[in-house]
Amino acid sequence: MFYEAVPKDVASLISRLSSFPLPNNTYMAGGTAVTLYLRHRVSIDVDLFTQEHFLTGPIYRCNTKGPLSSHRRCFG
Numbered sequence: 001m002f003y004e005a006v007p008k009d010v011a012s013l014i015s016r017l018s019s020f021p022l023p024n025n026t027y028m029a030g031g032t033a034v035t036l037y038l039r040h041r042v043s044i045d046v047d048l049f050t051q052e053h054f055l056t057g058p059i060y061r062c063n064t065k066g067p068l069s070s071h072r073r074c075f076g
Helices: 008-019 032-036 055-063 068-075
Strands: 026-031 047-049
Touching: 008 032, 026 032, 032 047
Parallel strands: none
Antiparallel strands: 026 047
């Protein structure tokens, strides 16, 4: 994967996703996922998908605290 195709804070978030309280079958898709493979543009969002129901509260609370660097306080 071409992590240089995304900003450093997005690459850091992607590398820490395993510590997020997400269902096991969660996967990344969308523009950033394609960018990591094709390196065809810069992308700044992370689209995650799952078919399982799960509580979004912990993720939502961390996501609304500020920039991506705040996720470190919430998940590691």
